[in-house]
Amino acid sequence: MSLLELKNIYKIYGDLHALDDVNLKVEKGEWLSIMGPSGSGKSTMMNIIGCMDKPTKGEVLLDGVDISRENAKNLTAIRRDKIGLIFQQFHLVSYLTAIENVMLAQYYHSVPDEKEALEALDRVGLADRAKHLPSQLSGGEQQRVCVARALINYPEIILADEPTGNLDDANEKIVVDLFHKLHNDGTTLIVVTHDPEVAEVAQRTVFLRNGKLHKETINENFTGEIKFDK
C-alpha cells in the first residue's frame, strides 16, 4: 500500500479546473519532485496533500485513510501528526528564537522538548544559532530552522513548497544536502519546485500542466548519495 495516493482528483473553481483528474501514488521513503509552470495546479495539489484544502472530487488516501472528506478539525490533527511543512518564505515566528520556532511544532503536536529541538537544529547544523531570532539569521539559516521544525515530530511526509526559491546557490546546496540526509533516514519527501536542478536530484519527478499530470520522469541515476552541485 502506498503512503499517499491521489485518485481521480478534481479541484474546480467555477469554470476553472485547477486539478483535473489527477492520479498519483507516493511510496513510503520516496523522494518526489513536482514541477510545472505557474497556474499548473502545483499549489492546489500541495494544499490538498498538505490537508489545507479538500478536492472537489476524488479520494486522497494517506496511510490508507481517505482524508478528502475529513472536517477542518480532523485535517488540522492529520497535518499536525503526519505532515512536516517547509515553505519558500520560511515563515518563522519573528519574536521566537530558532529553538523556540522548532519547539512551536512540538507544542502543537505534543510537548515542547528543548533537548530534542536542539538536536534537530544540530542535524541542520544550527545548534550554535539556537538562541538567535530569525532577524539575526541569514535566509539559508532560516530555511534550515524551517527544516528542523518540519522534521521535529517525525512526520510521515515532508512537504516542501519551493524550498530553495529564496536561497542563493550555496544555501540551496545546503538545503538539498539536508533533503538527501532526510531521505537516507527514510523520510518521505515531496518537493514542489520551479528549479529543474533541484527537481532532478529526486527519485521521481512529476510535471503538471493545466491541472493535469503531464508527464513523469524517473531519475535512473539516483543513488541517494549527496552529489548536488551547481
Place this chain on the structure above:
Amino acid sequence: MNKRKMYFHMITASLIRRRSRMLVALLSIAIGAAILSGLVTIYYDVPRQMGAQFRNYGANMIFTPSDGSFTSADIEQGKSYIDSADIVGVTPYRYESVRIRELPVMAAGTDMQQAKLTSPYWSVEGEFPSAPGQMLLGANLAEQFRLGAGDTETVSFTPESDGGEVVADNMLDLTITGVLETGGPEEDYVYLWLSDLESLTGQSGKVDLAELSISANSEKLNQYADTISGSVPAVSARLVKRVTESETTVLTKLQALVLLVTVVVLALTMICVATTMTAVVAERRKEIGLRKAIGASNAGIIKEFMGEGMLLGAVGGIIGSILGFIFAQQVSINVFSSSISFIPLLVPITILVSVAVTGISCLLPIRSATQIDPALVLKGE
C-alpha cells in the same frame, strides 16, 4: 519546558519582542484604566470633597427651642446623637438688645471659635475675637459708630426691672478685634463671647439658637434631625434646606456626569483595543496561517490571542491604577484643593475590569484570526 511554560513564554515574548506595536494597545488600555480608576476614585471621593466645599456655605442644621429657649446642656445632648467625626462645628447663639453710645443694637453672644467653623464665609477685617473681652462689630455698625479694629467701646445693657423700678445699666468695655463683612444682616450685629453677654445680662445658660455644620449627605442629616427632635424635648432640629438640597442636587449631577464619562471612556477604550487588535491580527495573518499549518487548532489560536490580550489588559490595568490615582489626585488638588484618599480595592477591580474589557474587545479580532486559511503560508498567496 512544559506546555504551559511554553504558552506563557510565547505570549510574553509576543508582547515584549513586538513592543512597538503592542505599546499602542497597552497605552490605550492604560489610559482607559487610568481614567476609569481615576473617575471612580473621584466618584467615591466627591461626596466627601463636595461636602467639605458645601460646609463653606455655612451651617446645614439649626437647633431652635421647641418652647421658648433652651440651654447649652440641651445642645450638648443633641450633639451626642451625631457621629463626632461628622461634626464640623456647633455654634450657640443668644440674642439680646444692648446699647452702644446709647443707641440700641442687636448683640449675639456666641462661641467665636465655633462661629468661625460654622460660618466660614464670614469676612473679618482684623482678627476674630480669641478670648472674652473682645468683640466683632458688624460693618454697618462700624461705619455708623466710626469704629474699627483695635478700638475699645462700652456696651451697656439694661436689665429688666420688677415693678417699674429704675435699674442701673450693666456695662462692659470690650475691644473690637475685627469688623465683620458678610453682605447680609450679620453686618448690623455685634458679636461677643457668650460668657460676656451672660455677664452683661446677668443671666446665664439661656440659648436662642444653635447652628451646626455637619459633614453628611441629606439622608443622614434627616436621620440626625429626626433623632434629635425626637430624643431631646427642648430642641427642634431642622435642616437648612437651601444648603442640603443644593448639595444633594450638585452631587447627584456630578456623580451622574462621572458615571457617564466612565462609560464613554470604557467604550472608547474597547474600540481602541479592538481596532489595535484587529490591526495586530491583520499584521500577523501569515503567523496565524503558519501556526494553523503546523497544527494549531482554532481553540489554540483563541487561547494564544486571548492570553496576549488579557496579559495586556492586566499590565495596562496595573499601570492604569497608578496613573489613575495620580490623575484623581491632581483633579482633587486642582478642583477641590485637597488630596484624595487611596482606595486599595480599586487596584484589583481596575485590573479585572481592564482584563475583561480587553478580553471582550479581542473577541471579534480573534474570531477573524480563526478564519484565516492556513494555505496562505504557501507560495503565491
